[in-house]
Amino acid sequence: MTHVQAIVVGGGPAGLAAALRLREKGIEDILILERETLAGGILRQCIHDGFGLTRFGESLSGPEYAQRFIDRVAQEGIRCVADTTVLDISSDKTVTAVSRKRGLMQFQADAVLLTMGCRERTRGALAVPGTRPSGIYTAGVAQNYINLQNIMVGRETVIMGSGDIGLIMARRLTLEGAHVKGVYEVLPYPSGLPRNIEQCLNDYGIPLYLSHTVTEIRGRERLESVVVAQCDERFEPIAGTEEEIPCDTLILSVGLIPENELSLAAGVALDARTRGAFVDEHCQTNVPGVFAAGNVLHVHDLVDFVSLEAEQMAESAAEYLNAGSLPACCLEVKAGADIGHVIPQRISGTRDFTLSLRVRKPMRNVTLVLAQKDRTVKRVRLRKALPAEMIQLTVRKADLCEDADLEVYVE
């Protein structure tokens, strides 16, 4: 078994940024394990622009954004082993991986950085009734076919769910000559970012139907039509509102789930709200020396923030490697009224940290409050607060005390 100081599981945007920051912090022995043939993760197929505005101050495509990190990883001589699938991580940080070229490999790591990203919810998770014809894709799979493999997925298209990738694909399919008949979202508000509603749907005259869902899939070999219906506030289809829409393609954009099979194997405890790990302000999980950042921790809207979070994680991991441990985080961060989830879930109260959160429902002109017992730590006025938009703020140690949990709520 080979000893490695830090193993980074996954060479997507989070893993690449983490590895680079580890190196900057003086960690020499780093190994990135990547399942695909090339590093870059999902960015490889995200050919639209808008990446890097926060990070680089310019609007890049996904592949360009990824390449900047890939080039630096190469310059730094950080080992990135591709075509390699991690099979298991144990709680003592033994990492088992396999590749066609090298066979089975085992590493003993001092620190493991989990950066596996997320995967898409599928038709199975939604249990949409009907037949099982071809022509049904998740948005990311359709994106892979069109942008990487030069395979067109269909002509007459219906999109179920208004997640960002679905919106991006509505535009992409339209540009490639397909007809997108509409986007059907079960919630009474869009799941994707407002700017994507504007530039991907409104720009191309694609209708968005809120409080609507697909209730049936029809067709034998190939998809022939879907039935859509209006939904009530409990997301139940309303009888009598059904409409059959002829189509050959159904794209699902119904949510992303952090990819945590390996985390579970390592004994990492998951938060039912984020479906990612419980972490402290060091991005450290309940297993000492095992860290998580990026979409494997909680699904982000923007890659710029994935990179930033991964870098913060790497700084803590470097500190862990150099000092052998990190300051204890005994205070809980609690998601209060109208807050969907918070990251991190535990803090020390002795350091600055970045708080990430999502609200439960769309709100206007509200105040976000951070409080310890009866003491207000921070108040932030928000003109709009949408579940589609992650909110991040820096909390200063000067504003925190060390003996009370932190509650986050909307006033």
Next chain:
Amino acid sequence: MKRIFTCVVCPNGCEIEAEYEGNRVLSVAGNLCPKGRDYVTQELVDPRRTIATSVRVTGGTMPLASVRLTKAIPKNRIFDAMREIGRITLEAPISIGDVVIPNLLGLGSDVIVTKNIPKA
């Protein structure tokens, strides 16, 4: 006239309430930065967007190279631009930043490659 615009310049996606007369913006509210006012002004006179798509590649490790525009073009020329870009086939190797079509359709925007593709 009053209208609500969703600014697409950056991920903030500001909701901008704008008052205007013809093509003249009288007031804007809700934008976090001055780009919001410029966006509204541009939207009224001449709405512009960038596009990203792919071109065929022969002799490379991948069948497609992603491309994008260096500057926004008028919205109503997007499908003309797609047709023009669709005519292109490149030969590997190609690199990020390679100009595929300079000054696309005379619109002052270049089509550039956004992916490195080595020879197969």
